Amino acid sequence: MKKAVKFALSSFLVLSLALAGCGKSEGGSTTEQPKPEQGQAPEAVSLEIGMLKLTSSAPLFIGIEKGFFQEEGIDAKAKWFDAAQPIAVATAAGSVDVGATGITASLYNMVAGGQKLVIVADKGREQAGYSSSALLYPSDSPLKSIEELKGKKLGITQTGSTYHYMAGKLLEKHGLTLKDIELVPLNSIKGLMEALKSKQVDAVLLNEPNISTVVEEGYGKVIAQVGDEMEYQTSGIFFSPKFADNKDAAERFLKAYAKSTRYYYDAVLNKVDGKIVPGENYDEVVNIIAKYTDQEPDMIKKGLPYMDRDGKLLESDIKTQVEWYAKEKLIDKEIDPSEIVNTQLLEDAVQKLGK
Incomplete structure (x- = not known):
């Protein structure tokens, strides 16, 4: 009986060592767990x-x-x-x-x-080279440049908006500042278009497709494409x-x-x-x-x-x-x-x- 127990324990020990050896590489490090197969769908x-x-x-x-x-x-x-x-x-x-x-x-x-x-x-x-936003004047305005905006009214959407930023940077590029004009927040694109058409302002900043609409309807002209003036x-x-x-x-x-x-x-x-x-x-x-x-x-x-x-x-x-x-x-x-x-x-x- 004692021999049988000793044999069983010896067999268990050998088996354990063999299994442990399967978990080691030749260099003695533990083998990595299998990775998900390539092409497997990522976690949703x-x-x-x-x-x-x-x-x-x-x-x-x-x-x-x-x-x-x-x-x-x-x-x-x-x-x-x-x-x-x-x-x-x-x-x-x-x-x-x-x-x-x-x-x-x-x-x-x-x-x-x-x-x-x-x-x-x-x-x-x-x-540059793409129409996205632009500065427009009324089609019959005598003004032809950004420099001529001094003392004039410029319509934007809101204070602190992208239009406010574009106005400031355009003016600075042409030797003016926001203090040289009257900035008129009109709250919406529709408001800008109406103000330009009725000449409540001397100029507005607009985006496409509204630029094309204004030009096609004949009440506005493009003075400068913002992208041609600055990357933004x-x-x-x-x-x-x-x-x-x-x-x-x-x-x-x-x-x-x-x-x-x-x-x-x-x-x-x-x-x-x-x-x-x-x-x-x-x-x-x-x-x-x-x-x-x-x-x-x-x-x-x-x-x-x-x-x-x-x-x-x-x-x-x-x-x-x-x-x-x-x-x-x-x-x-x-x-x-x-x-x-x-x-x-x-x-x-x-x-x-x-x-």
């Missing part, structure tokens, strides 16, 4: 994107409609807003995971006040702090977003011999935008805003904006742009996406 993430029904949201519409987000395991749903500022507030609060809207003084003031969000990608910018990051894609911390999901979102910006760019912004030539998917992209913005395709074709093909943010301009808003006392205090900008997430996503 549901999120809401706060946005406006604007053409500049086109890549987001494309990403949803074409299934680019779904391919990356991102169940992206649009949450519609009626104004820009509430989107930034909702993103900082985590009420939405992603925000898409203009970069304004109020956004910088939120950050200066301690609220957190991260600007990660382009959603529209002023760029007008709007961006923001992440809530919580979503930005989820690096895997954030990168997957941006991989799909970059795929969408490329699809948009190649369809509507590609140039041949200096002229924009509609790409293969031009009509499809226009119809997708029409579906999500409730606009007619012909109207959309008048104003397709510029954005970087890979969705890359004009990072240096954020610093320029912060300094200008602080100088004009439109933000409570100057902030460090590095606290609110993260371009690394998109760079990593684009690298994984490839050419």
Whole structure:
């Protein structure tokens, strides 16, 4: 009996040592656990994107409609807003995971006040050779230059808006300041167009497709395209702090977003011999935008805003904006742009996406 017990114990010991040996490599280190197979679907993430029904949201519409987000395991749903500022507030609060809207003084003031969000990608910018925003005078105005605005009335949407910033920077480039003119906030694009038509102001800043509408109807003329005067990051894609911390999901979102910006760019912004030539998917992209913005395709074709093909943010301009808003006392205090900008997430996503 004792021999049998000893034999059993010896056999158990040998077996245990053999099993332990299977768990070691030749160098004595523990072998790694098997990794998920390549091609395995990523962990699904549901999120809401706060946005406006604007053409500049086109890549987001494309990403949803074409299934680019779904391919990356991102169940992206649009949450519609009626104004820009509430989107930034909702993103900082985590009420939405992603925000898409203009970069304004109020956004910088939120950050200066301690609220957190991260600007990660382009959603529209002023760029030379593309019509996005412009300075217009009444068609019969004797004024022909920006310099002649001295002592005149210039209509913008709101104080601290992107229009306010464009007005200030345009004037400074041409030797004037905001103190040299009367700035007239008119609260809406419709208000700007009506004020120009009735000549309540001497000039207005407008965006497309409204620029084309005014020119076609004959009551306004373009004096300067903003993009030809300066590069300017007008709007961006923001992440809530919580979503930005989820690096895997954030990168997957941006991989799909970059795929969408490329699809948009190649369809509507590609140039041949200096002229924009509609790409293969031009009509499809226009119809997708029409579906999500409730606009007619012909109207959309008048104003397709510029954005970087890979969705890359004009990072240096954020610093320029912060300094200008602080100088004009439109933000409570100057902030460090590095606290609110993260371009690394998109760079990593684009690298994984490839050419």
